[in-house]
């Protein structure tokens with residue numbers, strides 16, 4: 001293919017890529033955003049000389065969005081494909097600075113610290129939502145995402161809290177490199193149970209809810225020029 005993309009995977013032709021990265025987009029019913037995100041992110045990433053593959057992990061049912069389950073299924077798929085680094089990416093965020101390298105560091109990295117919607121300021125220090133990069137081995141060590149959060153909010157805060165027991169910190173690039181624009185969309189329905197689930201998980205232990213306890217879901221993988229589609233039915 002002339003643009004070098006096969007099933008959403010790109011390998012630079014003129015050099016040996018230093019980084020091999022799986023980009024996971026948890027997705028449901030946001031076609032107009034996906035249509036903007038896909039060409040934008042490929043044009044952005046191809047300049048970075050990394051080897052990457054874009055996985056769109058789509059919830060294909062009528063149940064409430066469960067981002068955690070989608071990320072866990074996506075992470076499993078990417079690890080089966082031997083990716084050592086995972087980037088968890090909201091579909092509504094577009095990176096604005098080419099220096100924001102899509103790669104993993106030694107510690108998990110919050111990549112979207114500066115978003116126009118928040119007037120380019122970090123809303124709170126422990127935020128890890130939006131776009132985050134971590135090694136696959138770290139994702140396994142923290143037991144991935146919770147499977148319990150439905151709808152909007154809290155699942156990324158729960159994810160961030162999983163780092164501490166594993167002695168992992170969140171790092172960030174300088175704020176001017178971490179700029180993103182957010183595509184407009186109506187506010188999703190907030191999950192009123194989110195604080196309760198966070199408290200319960202902290203108390204019960206993260207080994208009880210996560211990648212290792214992923215419930216049975218039906219998974220269908222199909223290939224498209226701009227992405228590998230991981231279709232999930234809860």
Ligand code: BGC
Nearest residue numbers: 129130152153154155156157
């Ligand atoms: C929510 C997070 C969200 C953050 C930024 C928090 O209140 O719990 O899920 O990422 O706000 O919007």
